[in-house]
Amino acid sequence: MTLVQHFAAYSQWRTQLAENLEAFRACLADQDLTDAQTDLRLTRLLDKLQEDRLHVAFVAEFSRGKSELINAIFFAGFGNRMLPSTAGRTTMCPTELLYDAERPPAIELLPIETRDTSTSIAEYRRISGAWTVVPLDTGSPDSMQEALRSVSAVQRVTPEIAKALGFTTGSDTPQTIGDDGLVEIPRWRHAVINFPHPLLQQGLVILDTPGLNAIGTEPELTLSLLPEANAVLFILAADAGVTQSDLAIWQEHIALPGRRKRGRLVVLNKIDSMWDELKSPAAVDAEIAGQVDASARTLALPAEQIFPVSAQKALVAKINADVPLLDRSRLPALEHALSNVLIPAKQEIVFENTDAEFADIYMRMRGLLESRLAGLREQLDELGELRGKNKGVVEYMMGKARVEKEDFESGLQRFYAVRSIYAQLTNKLFAHLALDALRTRTSTTRAKMDAATFSKTLSESMRAYFAEAREKLARADAEVVEILTMMEAVYKKFAVEHGLKLGTPTSFSLTRYRTDIDRLEQWCDTHLNSALKLMTQEKTKVTQKFFTEVASQVKRAFQRANRDTEIWLKAIMAPMETQVREHQIQLKRRLESIKRIHQATDTLEERIAELEQVEHELVAQVHALEQAGSAVQTALQGISGRRRQAA
Numbered sequence: 001m002t003l004v005q006h007f008a009a010y011s012q013w014r015t016q017l018a019e020n021l022e023a024f025r026a027c028l029a030d031q032d033l034t035d036a037q038t039d040l041r042l043t044r045l046l047d048k049l050q051e052d053r054l055h056v057a058f059v060a061e062f063s064r065g066k067s068e069l070i071n072a073i074f075f076a077g078f079g080n081r082m083l084p085s086t087a088g089r090t091t092m093c094p095t096e097l098l099y100d101a102e103r104p105p106a107i108e109l110l111p112i113e114t115r116d117t118s119t120s121i122a123e124y125r126r127i128s129g130a131w132t133v134v135p136l137d138t139g140s141p142d143s144m145q146e147a148l149r150s151v152s153a154v155q156r157v158t159p160e161i162a163k164a165l166g167f168t169t170g171s172d173t174p175q176t177i178g179d180d181g182l183v184e185i186p187r188w189r190h191a192v193i194n195f196p197h198p199l200l201q202q203g204l205v206i207l208d209t210p211g212l213n214a215i216g217t218e219p220e221l222t223l224s225l226l227p228e229a230n231a232v233l234f235i236l237a238a239d240a241g242v243t244q245s246d247l248a249i250w251q252e253h254i255a256l257p258g259r260r261k262r263g264r265l266v267v268l269n270k271i272d273s274m275w276d277e278l279k280s281p282a283a284v285d286a287e288i289a290g291q292v293d294a295s296a297r298t299l300a301l302p303a304e305q306i307f308p309v310s311a312q313k314a315l316v317a318k319i320n321a322d323v324p325l326l327d328r329s330r331l332p333a334l335e336h337a338l339s340n341v342l343i344p345a346k347q348e349i350v351f352e353n354t355d356a357e358f359a360d361i362y363m364r365m366r367g368l369l370e371s372r373l374a375g376l377r378e379q380l381d382e383l384g385e386l387r388g389k390n391k392g393v394v395e396y397m398m399g400k401a402r403v404e405k406e407d408f409e410s411g412l413q414r415f416y417a418v419r420s421i422y423a424q425l426t427n428k429l430f431a432h433l434a435l436d437a438l439r440t441r442t443s444t445t446r447a448k449m450d451a452a453t454f455s456k457t458l459s460e461s462m463r464a465y466f467a468e469a470r471e472k473l474a475r476a477d478a479e480v481v482e483i484l485t486m487m488e489a490v491y492k493k494f495a496v497e498h499g500l501k502l503g504t505p506t507s508f509s510l511t512r513y514r515t516d517i518d519r520l521e522q523w524c525d526t527h528l529n530s531a532l533k534l535m536t537q538e539k540t541k542v543t544q545k546f547f548t549e550v551a552s553q554v555k556r557a558f559q560r561a562n563r564d565t566e567i568w569l570k571a572i573m574a575p576m577e578t579q580v581r582e583h584q585i586q587l588k589r590r591l592e593s594i595k596r597i598h599q600a601t602d603t604l605e606e607r608i609a610e611l612e613q614v615e616h617e618l619v620a621q622v623h624a625l626e627q628a629g630s631a632v633q634t635a636l637q638g639i640s641g642r643r644r645q646a647a
Helices: 003-031 036-050 066-074 112-116 141-153 159-164 212-217 219-228 246-253 283-300 310-320 323-329 331-385 391-432 435-452 455-498 511-527 531-537 539-599 599-647
Strands: 054-059 097-098 106-111 130-136 153-156 183-186 188-194 204-208 231-237 264-269 306-308
Touching: 003 306, 003 331, 003 599, 036 323, 036 331, 036 435, 054 066, 054 219, 066 204, 066 231, 066 264, 066 310, 066 331, 066 455, 106 141, 112 188, 130 141, 130 283, 141 188, 141 204, 183 204, 183 246, 212 246, 219 246, 219 310, 219 539, 231 246, 231 331, 246 455, 264 283, 264 331, 283 306, 306 331, 323 331, 331 539, 331 599, 391 539, 435 455, 455 511, 455 531, 511 539
Parallel strands: 054 204, 054 231, 097 188, 231 264, 264 306
Antiparallel strands: 097 204, 106 130, 106 188, 153 183
16 A cells, blocks of 8 residues: 555544544443543543644755655645745745645745744744735645745845844855845745645645754754654755755754654655666666665664655656656655554554543443442342341341441541542642743743853753753652552552442553653753853843743643643542442432332332343443443554554
8 A cells, every 4th residue: 555545544544433432422421321521531532533643744955855755755646746846945944734624725824034033933823913824726726836836935134134033144054145245035934734635634744844944943843843743754865965964954853862763764865866878777776775875874874764766756657657667766665664654653642542541431431330230239139038028137138238328428438538638639739730830930040041141050040940840740740659559549448348340540650741851951952051052142042042942842841741630630530439429329229229128018029120120221231331342442452453563
């Protein structure tokens, strides 16, 4: 299968999984098993599937053929070039291709002048008026191509303005000073193309980056967009090999220590420049292989991770259905590798996000049904023992049921005490994660950096900021452990003393957010908090970049930590509350049944018959739940199996 076919299959699987989850949720509602927390957890799983996106980033210096490669891999079926691809620079700003059904087809363009503000691209996404909108006429290919050319628009400004906007000027940079004393820079800072292409409609998001000058001046690319991409294709030109600027991008933004390597591929494009009719095919292949080996040595990669291709010839071949030319372009090998990396990597994320959460929901709902069934059968056994017994025996059984009910209610006092301690620990936990405290710390750090007269003060302030963020998360994690330990003991105690089917509480950790903080500090140390950067950059620029880009990402990490912690706290307490409530109801019904028998013994057989009918219904409910749960688990196990095969 081609990459496009693999992606279509993945999209179909995702849709099927969502339908199975919806059917499971409907089953819970039909069986009167659902509660607010369970419904919220299932809604979150469904929302994640609905919002699921497959992010592929293309990174390279200019004139490496990124746009043509995107056209060849994803949009050849369009019958023409979707993205402009001509000699020279065509992608002048970071460009996202996606589809949002709630917005009309259009190109949204953020002016380059917004770089001179303290507002990040993420914040500008929420300010619709800041963007220039170019409508897309999807019914007219010519009109679309004309509109897409707007992404590559440029403007001429003074070197001072160019420098203020983050561009490096000089003879060895794309921003050379012309005879008029002006510098050519992109007109736009960021572009978002909303286009109803079938692949984009299925959740594909493509990020096209314009080279070192943009990557280096837009920290959002390296702090969030690139790390979060499911696959990153780093493109070189076969006729140039690994240039100094190529190597800078690779070392500073892609091959960073601690950064995941899976999903990172290198493409040696434009091998058609090495095709020579005066050379034998073997000689041409040897020359290409030599360039692959040289690039591999420079990038410190195995040669197998570098894919020589001709994107331009591949696009022509696909449009003209020229199979020999497509084979010669070597694009199928890259597509195969991308399929084996991209789709399994995304499936793994979905599997990890869904499997444990759904398994916990299913087991708790199954436990609740089994608890109801066990309670009912206990009632039936008791009533069966009353057949032919005198009134004294009935009174004894009634007294026994009353004692059990009173014992359980006495045990509830311990449960309420646990809830009180739980609330105290929860408050301490959220105090460590408090956004207000983080904002205060951010303001204090900014004041110190604004007042700093020495680079050392700037450096120490940034390091102290990260150290406190890590400490807050570490203290919060300690509270998580204490809460989990307490709930494990409570679960076990109530299971032993009252027969509640609670299993084990859902585990949780804040380690992932501490990892995020480590990654942000690593980026900061490289791009802001180094002796060279502090000596060569203006203090105000360093301070502004730290707070608009880095501190804002720390805030995002804490927001996610707060959200996930809140969800976990509800998930860990909800099963306990549900089982306690269910057990109370069962004990009450049991006592009421015996009372009714005590008051009118001739209703015994009638009551047994009623309960047997309820037992039959409960068994049917268990079967229905098993079927609904099995449909979801089968889909997930299929993914798990494919993951194991891929591994």
